[in-house]
Amino acid sequence: MSKIKCQCGHDNPFGTVLCERCGRPLTEEAKKSEVVDMRYEGSARRSQTYKRSIIDKVWNFFSSVKVGVGIILAVLVTSAIGTLFPQKFYVPVNQNSGAELLAYYERLYGFVGTLYYKLGFYDMYNSWWFKTLIGMLGTSIIIASVDRVIPLYKSLKKQRTKRHSSFMRRQRIYGEGQSVDADTSLAKAEEKLKSMKYNIKTEDGAILAEKYRFSRWGPYVNHTGLIIFLFGVLLRGIPGFYVDETMWIREGELRAIPGAPNYYLESKDFIIETYSKEEADEVFGQAIDRVGTIVKTYQTDVSLYKKKEDSLPGSTDLEHIKDYPIIVNKPLKFDGYNIFQMDYRLNELKSMTMQLIEKETGKSFGQFTINLDEPEGVYELNDGARVDLIGYYADYDGVEDGEPVSKSPIPNNPAFIFNMITPEKPQGEKSFVAIRQTLETEENAYQVKFVSAETRDISGLTIRKDKTLYILLLGGIIFMIGVIQGSYWNHRRIWIQKGEGNQLLLAAHTNKNWFSLKKELDAVKDFANLPSYEDRQDNESSTEEEEGEK
Amino acid sequence: MGLAALSANLLLVAFIAYLVATLFFGGAVKGAKSEASYRNHRWGNVGITITIIGFVTHLGYFITRWMASGHAPVSNMFEFTTAFGMMLVGAFILLFFMYRTPSLGLFALPIAVIIIGYASMFPREITPLIPALQSYWLTIHVITAALGEAILAISAVAGLIYLLKHVDLTKKSKERFWLEAVMFTVVLVLGFVVSSTTFKMTGYEAHFTYIDKNEMPAKIEYNYPPLFGMNGYEIQSPEAMEPLVEMPAVINAKTLTTFVWSVLTGIVLYLILRLIFRRPLAALFQPFAKKANSQLMDEIGYRSVLIGFPVFTLGALIFAMIWAHEAWSRFWGWDPKEVWALITWLFYAAFLHLRLSKGWEGKKSAWLAVIGFVIIMFNLIAVNLIIAGLHSYA
Numbered sequence: 001m002s003k004i005k006c007q008c009g010h011d012n013p014f015g016t017v018l019c020e021r022c023g024r025p026l027t028e029e030a031k032k033s034e035v036v037d038m039r040y041e042g043s044a045r046r047s048q049t050y051k052r053s054i055i056d057k058v059w060n061f062f063s064s065v066k067v068g069v070g071i072i073l074a075v076l077v078t079s080a081i082g083t084l085f086p087q088k089f090y091v092p093v094n095q096n097s098g099a100e101l102l103a104y105y106e107r108l109y110g111f112v113g114t115l116y117y118k119l120g121f122y123d124m125y126n127s128w129w130f131k132t133l134i135g136m137l138g139t140s141i142i143i144a145s146v147d148r149v150i151p152l153y154k155s156l157k158k159q160r161t162k163r164h165s166s167f168m169r170r171q172r173i174y175g176e177g178q179s180v181d182a183d184t185s186l187a188k189a190e191e192k193l194k195s196m197k198y199n200i201k202t203e204d205g206a207i208l209a210e211k212y213r214f215s216r217w218g219p220y221v222n223h224t225g226l227i228i229f230l231f232g233v234l235l236r237g238i239p240g241f242y243v244d245e246t247m248w249i250r251e252g253e254l255r256a257i258p259g260a261p262n263y264y265l266e267s268k269d270f271i272i273e274t275y276s277k278e279e280a281d282e283v284f285g286q287a288i289d290r291v292g293t294i295v296k297t298y299q300t301d302v303s304l305y306k307k308k309e310d311s312l313p314g315s316t317d318l319e320h321i322k323d324y325p326i327i328v329n330k331p332l333k334f335d336g337y338n339i340f341q342m343d344y345r346l347n348e349l350k351s352m353t354m355q356l357i358e359k360e361t362g363k364s365f366g367q368f369t370i371n372l373d374e375p376e377g378v379y380e381l382n383d384g385a386r387v388d389l390i391g392y393y394a395d396y397d398g399v400e401d402g403e404p405v406s407k408s409p410i411p412n413n414p415a416f417i418f419n420m421i422t423p424e425k426p427q428g429e430k431s432f433v434a435i436r437q438t439l440e441t442e443e444n445a446y447q448v449k450f451v452s453a454e455t456r457d458i459s460g461l462t463i464r465k466d467k468t469l470y471i472l473l474l475g476g477i478i479f480m481i482g483v484i485q486g487s488y489w490n491h492r493r494i495w496i497q498k499g500e501g502n503q504l505l506l507a508a509h510t511n512k513n514w515f516s517l518k519k520e521l522d523a524v525k526d527f528a529n530l531p532s533y534e535d536r537q538d539n540e541s542s543t544e545e546e547e548g549e550k
Numbered sequence: 551m552g553l554a555a556l557s558a559n560l561l562l563v564a565f566i567a568y569l570v571a572t573l574f575f576g577g578a579v580k581g582a583k584s585e586a587s588y589r590n591h592r593w594g595n596v597g598i599t600i601t602i603i604g605f606v607t608h609l610g611y612f613i614t615r616w617m618a619s620g621h622a623p624v625s626n627m628f629e630f631t632t633a634f635g636m637m638l639v640g641a642f643i644l645l646f647f648m649y650r651t652p653s654l655g656l657f658a659l660p661i662a663v664i665i666i667g668y669a670s671m672f673p674r675e676i677t678p679l680i681p682a683l684q685s686y687w688l689t690i691h692v693i694t695a696a697l698g699e700a701i702l703a704i705s706a707v708a709g710l711i712y713l714l715k716h717v718d719l720t721k722k723s724k725e726r727f728w729l730e731a732v733m734f735t736v737v738l739v740l741g742f743v744v745s746s747t748t749f750k751m752t753g754y755e756a757h758f759t760y761i762d763k764n765e766m767p768a769k770i771e772y773n774y775p776p777l778f779g780m781n782g783y784e785i786q787s788p789e790a791m792e793p794l795v796e797m798p799a800v801i802n803a804k805t806l807t808t809f810v811w812s813v814l815t816g817i818v819l820y821l822i823l824r825l826i827f828r829r830p831l832a833a834l835f836q837p838f839a840k841k842a843n844s845q846l847m848d849e850i851g852y853r854s855v856l857i858g859f860p861v862f863t864l865g866a867l868i869f870a871m872i873w874a875h876e877a878w879s880r881f882w883g884w885d886p887k888e889v890w891a892l893i894t895w896l897f898y899a900a901f902l903h904l905r906l907s908k909g910w911e912g913k914k915s916a917w918l919a920v921i922g923f924v925i926i927m928f929n930l931i932a933v934n935l936i937i938a939g940l941h942s943y944a
Binding site: 275291 | 552553554618619620673675676678681684685687764798800845846849852857860864868871875876877878879883884886889892893896897899900903904906907908
């Protein structure tokens, strides 16, 4: 493509609107405009210049801010729809059963719920279209930034101090007028601007005062931060970067930690504490009265073990690493893993104590305790009696085809079949014992009676390892730097130059916060006797001043 | 007097100070010919002095309550909303000293007053912290997020002034309708405050049992005469009125009852106001906005988004993610409150892009600022009370 030669002799890249060097408008449109569009300094942007090939079209699509805002709004709307009803992962049914999920939404939300499920909104944030939108957002951020930052950088670097009067005249803030002594005014203006921390460049009777140019890079810095963040999120899909497991551990149990090879966890105790009126601070009394119980702590006391390095595969030769109380907000941390207190179940049956008695006399042959995790087969009692445990159903759920069945291995409702062997009945008598019931095939002389039960608590823990966290944090920090850089400072430029004789031209531009720029300009104007200027977008202030003078 | 009682009294003083300061700002605006001439008006100076006194006592409320409870007072609906009101006033004071404009105070302070009034309708007693909230991140995350939201809210105040000045109220238009709708919404909040206070003073209580959405029996207490009954309700208080309609399990009929009572009261209030003044509320307030400088309001609206957006990002997203990772084991879980914070953030990001690259200034920008405030309020009120996820501590 051919270069555009400006009258000042500078060669501009094809597509330039304002000459990079002197600022003369180069396009017909710019020449006609009263206030020139200063965004990106009128530089040649790829998206505004090339519009033919497919690549151009894709580039132009994603570089458009209109499209970018459209994508932002699409993400916004889909996200909002996702909060209408609870998402799949907050629904208390089997996550893998479509039928159960559908039934849940249908039961609670009727037809709309069914529709919500059928359209896939119940798992909005994992849907392919949501992910596509996020991908498009990322693409748009990259392309739109590259399309603008390079030409902007080049043109700010190449800008000349002395601008053509046609550039000055087309600025939003512009003034011209005769001064008593143009050179003195310029010198004084320079002095004042320097005291306001402006960087001054002079050239042939012209001043360019500029400050906070770095704020122009803010948007590109924060977009870089966002891209790093999105990249970090993408990495979580790669195995090894991200572990997310859950485990249920009972008091007294030692278990391998899922997702963390060679590590073992032992639960010593689970504690749940509530605020009591006696112990808690007096000021909390009213709240405790109104609400009832307020939980103070969920805590699992654990010991962490690691398999010894020189131990044989399969052996469990463990090395104690540390004891730690895991509470909410204070996870156990080791080797990049975090273990969180997430859930609990109280009072699961641990063991049951029974005794064998003779029905008629009530005579006891002694007690025995059944460990519900590992029930033994035979329990020896006094006087030569013993009880054989010939059937165990941890979670008894009725009888099917003449056989008792257990619906889970968790001892929620334990049931047993005993064979009671006594000196009088050496063949034994069979008895089926469940909670609050005893079944006998024929009338027995002896009976196993429940004495007591021991319970224990179970902790629900989550195990996480996330190597991407530092990438995400880095992205967040860079975003914050960029957004602060771009928001809390603004790029201000003031041009002052001599015209014919003692005439002075004055123009100013900022990317935002015109009010402060005008305040500074007023100070310079008063100090250096510069001509008054007008703000072409604010016609109220000038009329107000006139009214005020009347 | 104990710290807790002192704290409550300080809040009352702040509340009254804001009301009085509003009157002075009104005087400043009314007495001046134009923005240029009222910048250093005496009434305005008195107004800002009283505002600062109010703010200091409000801060006193915050600190004494913190001392009394041992944790930052931002742990429930009352505490958070009150803190939000305080920061709104703080943000106004900051912008007042940047731009010296009393019109902003005339509109920002009444909004702060309404917010504090709204907050006071929720249980005010000091509550001990549940395990999930026992972290220094509570202080850091919530205070930063509230501050960001408060600064963003100032942009809506400036936007409202801009719109009141520029929307032609003599002709029928969509803009006129929506501006009046904004006014009406404010009256609805007043309706909530009025109705809630009335029933609280009469000491109304009605107890019910019902079946919750997991098909378990549950109990509930109404403080309003029950218009709507919970799913499968049974009255436990003999003198209570029979609900008119029974609602399905997913709808909290108590919240709905409160909402409908508030709306009804709000409508009555609105009609009374219309009868007294015989014109739309927007037209009533328009003379106060007429003297504001449009460019200045536009700039304040934009500037407060620029100042507030980074603060909001830091508090409501970054600190939120760090804490969520500590407490809930994941930095992001698509909890409704999280999603709405993201929506707020996306909205203001769109606002900034439209303004910077598409040149959306003036009315368009002002409308966006007002919508932004609506989203923030939606996240505070509706998401807490209706959608309710992990964040429903109120």
